[in-house]
Amino acid sequence: MEYLEFKISCSQEFTEILMAELSEIGFDSFLETDDGVEAYVQEDLFDREAFDEVMGRYQEMAQISLTEGKMPKVNWNEEWEKHYDPISIGNEVYVRASFHAPKEDVNHEILINPKMSFGTGHHATTYLMLSHQLEVSHEGKSMVDIGSGTGILAIMAHKLGATHIEAFDIDNWCVENGNENFELNGMENVKMGHGTIREVSPKGPFDIVMANINKNVLLDEMEVYVSLMKPDAKLFLSGFYEHDIPDLQYRAESLGLHLKGQKVKDNWAAIVFEKD
Known part of the structure; x- marks a missing residue:
């Protein structure tokens, strides 16, 4: 299964909006970066017309710049370790990856090694x-x-x-x-x-x-x-x-x-x- 990779640079406030829009046209994996978001879609599911429509709709207001290619073989654990930080919901829930230290005085700790899956608690x-x-x-x-x-x-x-x-x-x-x-x-x-x-x-x-x-x-x-x-x-x-x-x-x-x-x-x- 080959994935296409789209590195999208955009205004910070549009990152989650673009992720939501792209998820509705077949994109299933995302990696937030300092510049915007990297989005991934299976090559056989990619709809160029729908993608161009989304990018065109937000191009000016989100100040989008884009590079695209096929996903290289990478160590996803290393990539997430660079970009993924723990999150907390008060003292109730602490969501961390296995490479982060545990936190004391929290009621529920959840371990998530997200790879390319959606739903880390950051969204x-x-x-x-x-x-x-x-x-x-x-x-x-x-x-x-x-x-x-x-x-x-x-x-x-x-x-x-x-x-x-x-x-x-x-x-x-x-x-x-x-x-x-x-x-x-x-x-x-x-x-x-x-x-x-x-x-x-x-x-x-x-x-x-x-x-x-x-x-x-x-x-x-x-x-x-x-x-x-x-x-x-x-x-x-x-x-x-x-x-x-x-x-x-x-x-x-x-x-x-x-x-x-x-x-x-x-x-x-x-x-x-x-x-x-």
Whole structure:
């Protein structure tokens, strides 16, 4: 599987926006840099017309400059060690790579060696989902993580006491990486599946359903999410902007859910629904 590499220099405030836009047209791996972002897409999935449209739309306002080529063979552990810093959510959660020192006086420590997978906690959507998780009881609960990426949300559920966890992603990099991260966090009995929710057909019902993907996929798959929810179950959604909340709320309420909470960070949003 060959990957194309795009080194995008841009204004800092547009880095996450470009990552979100590119993720919707097939890009599945990103590396934030001091100058912007390096974006990667499987060569056979690359849509030149869609890519040029995104770049053209933000070219002037984001001051974009671009170089492209095929991804060289690199040591990804070394690359992440250069760019990846630990993150904290107060004294509750500390997310670090194995090459970072542990931190004392924190309730939950999560080990993530992200390689090329998405979902390290640095992106606002992952941070928001983790924050929502801290406010909901997971003890003895069942949970499914849809579009799991590095597996960080499933790992958080494990740390919070969930006893049955399923996770899956459409990308082979994520599946391999997620399983490694599960082992790092003492989750040898959880194995990440490969495919979409309709292909994987997770064995519900669940107490907690989580999906951090993008607006279009969430709207398309939401009926499936609801079918996997127990009575009084909660649905966590992210991967979209604050102005997208009404569209997702309308769809969720039409399926018998009601809004329980929302959080916003850097214009990104995460929302929680509960089944009536």
